[in-house]
Amino acid sequence: AAGVIQSPRHLIKEKRETATLKCYPIPRHDTVYWYQQGPGQDPQFLISFYEKMQSDKGSIPDRFSAQQFSDYHSELNMSSLELGDSALYFCASSPPLGGGIYEQYFGPGTRLTVT
Amino acid sequence: GENVEQHPSTLSVQEGDSAVIKCTYSDSASNYFPWYKQELGKRPQLIIDIRSNVGEKKDQRIAVTLNKTAKHFSLHITETQPEDSAVYFCAASIKNKLIFGAGTRLAVHP
Numbered sequence: 001a002a003g004v005i006q007s008p009r010h011l012i013k014e015k016r017e018t019a020t021l022k023c024y025p026i027p028r029h030d031t032v033y034w035y036q037q038g039p040g041q042d043p044q045f046l047i048s049f050y051e052k053m054q055s056d057k058g059s060i061p062d063r064f065s066a067q068q069f070s071d072y073h074s075e076l077n078m079s080s081l082e083l084g085d086s087a088l089y090f091c092a093s094s095p096p097l098g099g100g101i102y103e104q105y106f107g108p109g110t111r112l113t114v115t
Numbered sequence: 116g117e118n119v120e121q122h123p124s125t126l127s128v129q130e131g132d133s134a135v136i137k138c139t140y141s142d143s144a145s146n147y148f149p150w151y152k153q154e155l156g157k158r159p160q161l162i163i164d165i166r167s168n169v170g171e172k173k174d175q176r177i178a179v180t181l182n183k184t185a186k187h188f189s190l191h192i193t194e195t196q197p198e199d200s201a202v203y204f205c206a207a208s209i210k211n212k213l214i215f216g217a218g219t220r221l222a223v224h225p
Contacts, residue, residue, distance in 0.1 A: 043215050048211055088156075101147045101166060102147065102212075111156075
């Protein structure tokens with residue numbers, strides 16, 4: 001079965017640089033989520049999109065922005081990178097189940113290292 | 116605010132024993148409670164979930180229970196195997212986002 005695709009899988013950037021992470025949801029999934037996971041920590045919700053509109057926002061820094069495109073893929077743009085941004089970034093997608101139920105399936109993640 | 120507490124943070128069992136992980140949540144509006152298994156450096160994998168209108172759900176060696184009144188839910192793994200060793204996260208759905216517990220590192224010793 002098709003899974004969530006993320007690219008790149010690994011990314012090394014220097015402080016103050018910018019980075020763009022891409023996510024391709026499972027076909028027919030209409031909601032995309034972004035999470036940040038630091039070492040030894042639980043995933044922290046950043047932002048989500050439903051049908052190309054932002055649906056919820058979590059602890060996403062102002063330096064980060066994201067969008068979902070007409071083909072449902074999503075991009076997380078990160079600017080003025082800081083050492084503390086080094087983490088695993090996961091994208092997840094969920095199918096239209098209704099009833100407020102959102103089964104989220106995670107992609108393999110992008111490991112971002114800021115030096 | 117929205118919060119999910121998870122206990123214990125680490126759990127060590129012998130192969131064949133049972134393991135129980137417990138979570139509590141704060142937002143009474145939560146209606147969906149998934150459990151994820153995460154191996155080192157890999158993605159969280161959805162292993163089982165329970166909805167607010169159900170008290171218990173079982174899938175082979177894994178079962179989840181939910182007490183909505185007490186805002187508690189638990190993961191039960193029976194007949195544990197070494198390949199069950201991983202970090203397990205509970206989560207509660209708030210609107211359309213997941214709030215995760217801090218995770219339980221389960222070690223199953225042969």
